[in-house]
Amino acid sequence: MSRARIAIVASLVIAFVIVAGVLVYANQSHGGQKVTIDVTVTKAGSMTPSDLTAHRNDTVTINIKSDTTGEVHLHGYDIPFDCVAGQTVSHTFTADKTGDFEIEWEETSTHLGHLVVTP
Amino acid sequence: MIPSIGILLHGFGQRYDLPISRYLYFVAAGFVVVISFVLVVVFAGEKIGEKAVQYPRRAVPWLTSLGRSPWPPAIGGVIGVLALAAVIVSGFLGSQKHPELNPAEYIVWIYFWAATVILSGLIGNLWYLLNPWAAIYDAASRFVPLRPAYRLPAIAVWPAVALYFSFACLELTSGMSNRPWIVALAALSYTCLTLAGMVLYGRDAWLEQCEAFTVLFRIVGRFGPVESERDESGRISAVYIRPWGVGLLKDPPVGWDRVVFVILMLSTLAFDGVIATPAWQDFDIALEPIWLPLGASGFFFIRTLGLVLLTVAFLLVFIAVMQAVLYFGSRKVDRKATVSAFALTLVPIALVYNAAHNYSYVMVQSQGIVPVLNDPLGLGWHLFPSVAGYTPSFALAQASTVWYAQVILIVLGHIVAVYLSHLRAGERFRTMQRALLSQYPMLILMVAYTWISLTILAAPTTTGG
Numbered sequence: 001m002s003r004a005r006i007a008i009v010a011s012l013v014i015a016f017v018i019v020a021g022v023l024v025y026a027n028q029s030h031g032g033q034k035v036t037i038d039v040t041v042t043k044a045g046s047m048t049p050s051d052l053t054a055h056r057n058d059t060v061t062i063n064i065k066s067d068t069t070g071e072v073h074l075h076g077y078d079i080p081f082d083c084v085a086g087q088t089v090s091h092t093f094t095a096d097k098t099g100d101f102e103i104e105w106e107e108t109s110t111h112l113g114h115l116v117v118t119p
Numbered sequence: 120m121i122p123s124i125g126i127l128l129h130g131f132g133q134r135y136d137l138p139i140s141r142y143l144y145f146v147a148a149g150f151v152v153v154i155s156f157v158l159v160v161v162f163a164g165e166k167i168g169e170k171a172v173q174y175p176r177r178a179v180p181w182l183t184s185l186g187r188s189p190w191p192p193a194i195g196g197v198i199g200v201l202a203l204a205a206v207i208v209s210g211f212l213g214s215q216k217h218p219e220l221n222p223a224e225y226i227v228w229i230y231f232w233a234a235t236v237i238l239s240g241l242i243g244n245l246w247y248l249l250n251p252w253a254a255i256y257d258a259a260s261r262f263v264p265l266r267p268a269y270r271l272p273a274i275a276v277w278p279a280v281a282l283y284f285s286f287a288c289l290e291l292t293s294g295m296s297n298r299p300w301i302v303a304l305a306a307l308s309y310t311c312l313t314l315a316g317m318v319l320y321g322r323d324a325w326l327e328q329c330e331a332f333t334v335l336f337r338i339v340g341r342f343g344p345v346e347s348e349r350d351e352s353g354r355i356s357a358v359y360i361r362p363w364g365v366g367l368l369k370d371p372p373v374g375w376d377r378v379v380f381v382i383l384m385l386s387t388l389a390f391d392g393v394i395a396t397p398a399w400q401d402f403d404i405a406l407e408p409i410w411l412p413l414g415a416s417g418f419f420f421i422r423t424l425g426l427v428l429l430t431v432a433f434l435l436v437f438i439a440v441m442q443a444v445l446y447f448g449s450r451k452v453d454r455k456a457t458v459s460a461f462a463l464t465l466v467p468i469a470l471v472y473n474a475a476h477n478y479s480y481v482m483v484q485s486q487g488i489v490p491v492l493n494d495p496l497g498l499g500w501h502l503f504p505s506v507a508g509y510t511p512s513f514a515l516a517q518a519s520t521v522w523y524a525q526v527i528l529i530v531l532g533h534i535v536a537v538y539l540s541h542l543r544a545g546e547r548f549r550t551m552q553r554a555l556l557s558q559y560p561m562l563i564l565m566v567a568y569t570w571i572s573l574t575i576l577a578a579p580t581t582t583g584g
Contacts, residue, residue: 002165005161005162005165008161009154009157009158009161009534012153012154013154013534016146016147016154016530017527019146020143020146020523020526020527023142023143023146024140024143024519024522024523025519027140027142056517075133096513097135097513098137098517098518098519099136099137099479099513099516100134100135100136100137101135102133116137118518119517119518
């Protein structure tokens with residue numbers, strides 16, 4: 001394999017890596033905001049709204065009101081919401097992890113929704 | 120409504136991945152096309168004949184000494200046997216209600232199935248060292264003379280194909296891969312089968328033809344940079360370092376069984392991604408009237424059907440492309456040997472997709488076993504109280520890092536695959552023009568596979584995904 005040929009391919013790959021890197025870091029978060037989300041859980045089986053969103057480094061407050069007593073669990077952040085029927089339970093945290101995190105009714109592992117934290 | 124068993128992806132556990140952002144997807148997809156044609160043009164006719172598949176390698180004396188030492192296989196064997204024992208014991212006796220608290224799930228689906236495959240591609244065939252069944256057999260044969268009673272019939276590696284497919288079904292289509300006792304039962308059954316097979320048919324014959332993971336890791340290990348040579352007695356005579364991927368050019372084994380095995384590697388990996396997409400969920404829902412009344416077996420049926428259809432589609436496309444390659448190559452060659460040799464050039468695409476697909480699974484979810492070590496059987500023990508409250512770090516798995524790693528892995532794997540295929544064409548078709556012409560259909564196939572990989576990674580995931 002001649003050096004000139006390797007140089008052509010290597011320079012193309014390096015150009016791609018740089019462009020991809022610039023694109024990734026130029027589109028970083030607009031986070032750092034305060035975000036409050038009110039959700040309602042019905043019959044330990046559904047949640048409204050079911051898709052919650054935030055940006056990285058937002059300060060997120062989730063208020064959950066459930067008609068059933070039990071635990072709603074936010075995976076990834078590993079936050080338990082110990083709900084009491086008819087009352088609102090809140091947690092505030094910094095969204096320092098990006099990803100798609102499932103929210104479950106813990107006792108039955110019933111899927112309720114997601115918290116999507118984007119870069 | 121889809122039952123809860125429908126949300127399993129990978130073997131168990133949840134994925135936190137976000138789909139690759141659109142701008143990165145388009146940049147990567149466009150670059151794949153550009154680099155493919157640049158590679159073909161730049162390297163056209165560079166090497167022809169046997170010279171094309173010769174590659175540089177360098178002997179490494181200290182690795183040769185290490186290879187000859189009895190310690191690496193002994194240590195690897197002990198690790199493999201302990202891991203197998205841990206899977207069986209914790210799978211049967213540990214937490215069943217919360218698979219995320221059971222070590223069996225972590226060992227099988229993350230440390231073995233995801234991480235060992237990735238590491239074997241990066242380093243070399245680790246299964247040669249870790250295979251617990253070979254270690255048990257070797258230990259037993261020191262005390263009891265073991266002579267095979269039968270000879271395996273001429274069935275090539277078809278038994279390994281069937282067992283690999285069965286394992287893929289356990290992971291992807293059974294809906295039971297997150298039940299620790301099922302994982303333990305599968306491990307125990309496979310242990311009995313493999314040990315009995317080695318005793319009855321001979322250690323090496325069984326491992327080489329029937330033991331699915333030995334066949335798999337030998338293919339994966341070909342991608343790795345470590346190469347060993349053995350003398351007539353089977354003892355390692357030299358260990359070399361070579362560039363990644365070029366081992367796939369060396370003495371390719373011939374047969375449709377080998378081709379199907381490689382295609383299964385591609386299709387099972389793709390299927391793990393496909394079932395997380397809304398398109399698959401729509402397909403699932405459309406066929407609900409057929410499978411829902413059948414319950415869990417209906418779920419198994421529809422998923423297995425999907426896996427079989429995807430595999431058949433991949434195989435048919437590959438065969439059609441190979442017909443075109445042979446037509447444009449226009450030289451009398453051994454068709455089966457040529458098709459088998461070209462199948463191996465697809466391996467880099469499968470391996471990089473596997474690494475990209477499992478990146479955050481290995482980086483983040485693997486850490487979930489740390490707090491479990493405090494009480495591995497869920498009996499209220501406090502073996503390591505200091506790790507009980509450990510929470511996984513996302514330091515290497517923030518979305519932007521994951522996207523960047525995934526896209527670069529996919530593009531690099533594509534470049535290696537196109538280059539290997541180009542060298543193989545030079546070796547088989549012997550003239551620059553024929554080799555160049557034969558590469559256009561293969562190029563289209565590889566671009567298509569890579570686009571599929573990128574598209575799956577860029578697709579939004581559904582429940583649990």
